[in-house]
Amino acid sequence: MNSLPSISSVAFLIADPTRAAMLLALLDGRARPAGELAYAAGITAQTASAHLSKMLEGGLLLCEKEGRHRYYRLAGPHVAQALESLAVIRPSIRRKPLSRLAKDLHMARCCYDHLAGQLGVAVTQALVLRGFLVPAEEKRYDVTSAGARWFEAMGIDMPALKPTRRGIARQCLDWTERSHHLAGPLGVQFMATLCASGWLRRSKSSRLIRVTPQGWAGFKEQLGIDSQSVACSSPT
Structure with a gap:
């Protein structure tokens, strides 16, 4: 069975800077509401909703409902491990001093x-x-x-x-x-x-x-x- 389509689709989801910022905000294992993730990525709630839907469909996130509120978390440690492993790959470029x-x-x-x-x-x-x-x-x-x-x-x-x-x-x-x-x-x-x-x-x-x-x-x-x-x- 060819696994390339699955790899490419997941890579496409993570490659977007906005979605990457939202995923990194969830690396502590906690569930967060869409508004908080939108703030972390610097986007509107409406835009965040579209990105969250794509990541849910792609298997990167899980959604938990508490009353009328929805909270999002990484789909599991395997997603966190993948993100951390990808972050190790760094191009050799000049960087600004750390904040x-x-x-x-x-x-x-x-x-x-x-x-x-x-x-x-x-x-x-x-x-x-x-x-x-x-x-x-x-x-x-x-x-x-x-x-x-x-x-x-x-x-x-x-x-x-x-x-x-x-x-x-x-x-x-x-x-x-x-x-x-x-x-x-x-x-x-x-x-x-x-x-x-x-x-x-x-x-x-x-x-x-x-x-x-x-x-x-x-x-x-x-x-x-x-x-x-x-x-x-x-x-x-």
Whole structure:
């Protein structure tokens, strides 16, 4: 069976700058109303509606109804993974200096439902260095017995995690750092636990993640990383 027509149609949907902006606004895994997505893309609500319909038909989005309101979200982690992978491909062109928000997003952000950016990569590298995670085939991470004990001590119920076909831990290529961060069920629960413990705070309006003073102290104690070392570890 020829898969080229499917690839080309999905590529066409993502290639439009307006639709790409709306998709990127949904990368934190949350559902958002059409008006908010229209604002993110800088278009009218009527124009946004047409774009959303195309992406729904193309399988990129799902729509949830709450009363008279409709909320849109990515169709699943596979869409988020595709977007992040495409974002890694960057042409060699001169770029304007990053804005304050862009720099903050590079430092720490949501990648659909797990931690990404400089912090996400640094944390993952520290987990590998300490022998808690071991890179495996098919872009997986194996969790060692020491790692399972560490995650349990952090407040994660490891036996309760339901593995996907790639297990409970997956390598996700970070589009700004061009290195891997932790994804999969363990990555999702890890970020949720860090937020619940007060180490991280999610922005209500974007994918931005803020690290609290308590969080930096915890990362330093548990993994030996701080804000300065995280920022310096980013590739140019």
